[in-house]
Amino acid sequence: MEERTITIITPTKYGKDGSKSFTFNKVFGPAATQEEVFSDMQPLIRSVLDGFNVCIFAYGQTGSGKTYTMSGPNVLSEKSVGVNYRALNDLFNLQAQRKGTINYEISVQMIEIYNEQKGLAVPDASIVPVTSTSDVAELMNQGQKNRVVGSTAINDRSSRSHSCLTVHVQGHDLTSGTILRACMHLVDLAGSERVDKSEVVGDRLKEALYINKSLSALGDVIASLAQKNSHVPYRNSKLTQLLQDSLGGQAKTLMFVHISPEPDVVNETISTLKFAERVASVELGAAKANKEGGEVRELKEQVRTYS
Numbered sequence: 001m002e003e004r005t006i007t008i009i010t011p012t013k014y015g016k017d018g019s020k021s022f023t024f025n026k027v028f029g030p031a032a033t034q035e036e037v038f039s040d041m042q043p044l045i046r047s048v049l050d051g052f053n054v055c056i057f058a059y060g061q062t063g064s065g066k067t068y069t070m071s072g073p074n075v076l077s078e079k080s081v082g083v084n085y086r087a088l089n090d091l092f093n094l095q096a097q098r099k100g101t102i103n104y105e106i107s108v109q110m111i112e113i114y115n116e117q118k119g120l121a122v123p124d125a126s127i128v129p130v131t132s133t134s135d136v137a138e139l140m141n142q143g144q145k146n147r148v149v150g151s152t153a154i155n156d157r158s159s160r161s162h163s164c165l166t167v168h169v170q171g172h173d174l175t176s177g178t179i180l181r182a183c184m185h186l187v188d189l190a191g192s193e194r195v196d197k198s199e200v201v202g203d204r205l206k207e208a209l210y211i212n213k214s215l216s217a218l219g220d221v222i223a224s225l226a227q228k229n230s231h232v233p234y235r236n237s238k239l240t241q242l243l244q245d246s247l248g249g250q251a252k253t254l255m256f257v258h259i260s261p262e263p264d265v266v267n268e269t270i271s272t273l274k275f276a277e278r279v280a281s282v283e284l285g286a287a288k289a290n291k292e293g294g295e296v297r298e299l300k301e302q303v304r305t306y307s
């Protein structure tokens with residue numbers, strides 16, 4: 001049977017027997033391999049090529065394994081590479097398989113949000129066309145190096161910023177003339193730990209406030225989608241603005257929630273799982289593919305020409 005429940009044993013107040021259980025779509029143990037984690041989400045990745053917008057997050061406190069899951073500890077080791085690399089590899093394989101029927105163009109963009117400022121992790125190249133995993137590895141390395149440069153100036157910056165790899169796909173169906181466009185955001189969020197404001201000052205406090213603000217904004221967007229509100233507050237943070245097209249009724253969303261086994265951080269772990277439970281309860285409605293038939297496209301082009 002698939003593991004879907006995780007139980008946290010606490011010495012104090014949560015539940016009568018000092019334990020609290022949370023249920024999700026799937027729970028991975030410490031021994032889960034990168035391959036197992038990826039194979040579970042593979043269908044979601046593939047649906048990008050069918051025109052669905054997709055958003056994948058890694059959420060959790062600093063040091064809980066977000067970067068390990070998304071990028072992997074070593075992009076040069078095939079066994080240990082993370083979701084980002086595997087996802088693109090999969091897209092390239094499908095692109096090759098469908099070559100005779102659909103012509104796909106794939107490009108990527110790396111964005112970092114630090115203190116509510118959005119920057120391009122790869123300078124001078126907002127959206128870069130890619131045709132192979134080695135192109136992607138090179139870009140990721142470049143992006144990673146730029147983040148490291150930042151971390152010498154501001155200690156431990158990587159865990160204080162949201163890092164987003166966006167994959168843009170455009171497909172041209174050679175038989176029907178249909179064009180589809182979709183994007184996938186792969187997001188390594190900033191550490192979610194609540195920082196006690198009395199303990200930090202200066203840059204650290206500023207960072208903590210910005211992170212709290214953007215993660216609460218993310219929670220608020222998800223809550224208002226869940227309540228099917230007519231107004232969804234996407235504009236309350238750079239993060240939700242960036243992800244707007246992939247968070248909502250027409251997109252597919254998956255969140256990885258990372259927790260640490262350390263007893264010292266059990267309160268943080270429970271708050272992480274509570275956030276995750278709130279997110280998991282959201283029914284975002286049926287996703288819709290972004291396809292345009294040849295006729296509609298021609299009409300739109302005419303409108304564009306005349307306007």
Ligand SMILES: Nc1ncnc2c1ncn2[C@@H]1O[C@H](COP(=O)(O)OP(=O)(O)OP(=O)(O)O)[C@@H](O)[C@H]1O
Nearest residue numbers: 061062063064065066067068069073158159190191
């Ligand atoms: N599943 C795992 N197997 C082996 N090592 C792991 C695993 N997950 C994380 N680690 C190791 O634990 C350490 C912290 O992980 P990682 O850097 O991914 O955390 P993080 O949540 O991204 O932290 P931050 O928010 O500070 O960036 C790293 O040394 C990483 O290699």
